Amino acid sequence: MARIFIAIRFDDEVKKALVSLQDTLKAKGVRGNYCPYRNLHMTLAFIGENYDLPEISKAVSEVEFEPFTMTLSKLGTFPTRAGVIWCGIKESEQVMALAKQLRERLTDHGVKYRMQAFFPHISLVQHPTHIITDIDVPEISITTDSIKIMKSEQIDGELIYSDMNKTETIHQITFSPTGGTRRVSELLCKAMEAESNITELCTKQENLSYPQVSADDLVIISMPVYAGRVPALAVERLKGIKANGAKCVIVAVYGNRAYEDALVEMQDVCTEMGFRVIAAVAAIAEHSICRMYGAGRPDAEDAKELASFGASIIGKAKKELPFEPLVLPGNRPYKQGCVGPYPVAGDLCTECGLCASEYPTGAISLDNPKSNNHELCIGCMRCVKVCPAQTRGIGERLNMLVAHLKPLCSERKNNELFI
Ligand SMILES: Cc1cc2nc3c(=O)[nH]c(=O)nc-3n(C[C@H](O)[C@H](O)[C@H](O)COP(=O)(O)O)c2cc1C
Ligand code: SF4
Structure with a gap:
């Protein structure tokens, strides 16, 4: 009682x-x-x-x-x-x-x-x-x-x-071009039994809106792994949020190859912003370029595991332990990042413009959605995912990448919790 x-x-x-x-x-x-x-x-x-x-x-x-x-x-x-x-x-x-x-x-x-x-x-x-x-x-x-x-x-x-006065709101902040990162965040928060809201940073600049975070809130920040790092655009947009000393959990979502320096990069960014990083998760979702790797993930087994991670995290958040920085896998300085391959429209393009309106930067123009401005494209595959004609893609490079990743991505990797 x-x-x-x-x-x-x-x-x-x-x-x-x-x-x-x-x-x-x-x-x-x-x-x-x-x-x-x-x-x-x-x-x-x-x-x-x-x-x-x-x-x-x-x-x-x-x-x-x-x-x-x-x-x-x-x-x-x-x-x-x-x-x-x-x-x-x-x-x-x-x-x-x-x-x-x-x-x-x-x-x-x-x-x-x-x-x-x-x-x-x-x-x-x-x-x-x-x-x-x-x-x-x-x-x-x-x-x-x-x-x-x-x-x-x-x-x-x-x-x-x-x-009892505590707001205890959970803010989920995701950058999820093709939905895998967001799915992981939702599964992680499912068992937390607290009021939760989601802010999606992978949206058009003009649609961006930031949550008000207070010191008593818990913030779950999830990003996809690109070449062992996190997307520069995701970091840039995250920095628009005021941390106010809130506790946060960093989540790196990867396509069953490796997450390398992504967690330490997120830890550094969030710490510099004024968050207290109390837990970190590395989780697997379908590879957004080579979709046969990590296909169907997060699956039922992942859902169970992520829910149990969530329960442990909320337990730690409530205990108000003295803050100790986490020791996470990864290297500083981080490995060199790179931008993904640029998708283009195929012959079946109907010029519906959906890819242009859904793309987080102005890389695809509504007037000419078949083209792609390489300066602005971040290679996130969002346009490929949303194309109703399934005609956007990276062409021949896909086969080469699939072959290259085969030995690295075929074996099922496990989700990890650092707490
Ligand atoms: C440009 C690019 C680079 C990627 N690099 C990696 C990587 O280094 N390691 C890995 O395991 N998965 C990698 N992936 C796969 C994504 O990390 C994974 O599919 C993630 O779930 C995508 O998140 P989303 O579904 O929210 O877009 C990469 C995907 C893209 C588009
Ligand atoms: S979403 Fe697909 S069909 Fe529509 S404009 Fe873009 S590439 Fe063309």
Whole structure:
């Protein structure tokens, strides 16, 4: 059963300082139930298992205060029950006023909370084997600009605290000329059980629209692999999104040959943009030039595997672990990229113009769709895929490429998760 409380949460610097105090206690032989990094907080009001969320939300939304800072002080334990070692804070009128105001608003809205007097502290260890409090505490400031309605629940045997105000939107951002990349992204997100939206970057420039990403969202960025890299146009368009420090998952989708430097390139781009890359996936889809390779993929087996990857990813995203950069396969500097072969229209072309209207750049003109401007073509095969007359293609070069790729692409490759 979930329990609700209202709390102040901390940034990584404060949590790291608190963990180092816990480490000192451990080094001094104190055993007990240490509060995990992700759960460190200061409770302002404890509500418990019986709660009326809309009323709690109303009460919290009515609390008004100016952002303030408080400073960690010393360790202590309650005189009446030695069941916890906590870290206190230096006297702060603002935090006392904040707790008082919150409790008044809760009462106004008929929300019952534990009536214990408010004493600002951060629990470090419950049920310690013995009490040690003479440890130097660093002068760390805690900036408080918001309060959170928190839910505490057991997930897979672990106590997880999650923020009930959190948007938890999943933004799927794909660049998918022939649909394989997008399919992988959708399968990955299927088991995540969160509100999700899709932004397709492989569209005409004038149709591009970017999602608003907030720090609490999870962003799944999926791109196809071209010659062991990701398409330059996909990267250029991705950079139009504001990351706002959100967590992201990078997904490189390839045609059963190899993904080489694609994941490290995506990791570098996303990190530079301000995303926190918490997981990476390499997955297989039909090869968009030589369609006999990876044919039918992602298939039912892939769907199952991608769903289980998705579940592991959402589990990690919720746990709020300290951010550690992933170590991914691939080389820096990346291998030399290249643009794919340029498709042209065959004799059966009816000049319907569909390829021109669907192409992400202006490589095909509506006035003369049989031609292709090589300067603007990215060789993505979108025009080949959408042509209703199935008359666009790369001609003789296809047979040569099929033969070249045969030894490299014939054996089924596996999807991979890096987390
Ligand atoms: C120009 C080009 C280069 C490609 N290079 C690779 C590659 O290096 N390795 C690979 O396994 N697949 C490669 N592929 C296949 C695509 O990565 C794969 O089909 C992907 O699923 C295409 O995504 P889409 O269906 O979203 O367009 C390439 C495809 C194109 C068009
Ligand atoms: S989609 Fe096919 S038939 Fe239509 S204009 Fe393009 S090449 Fe011609």
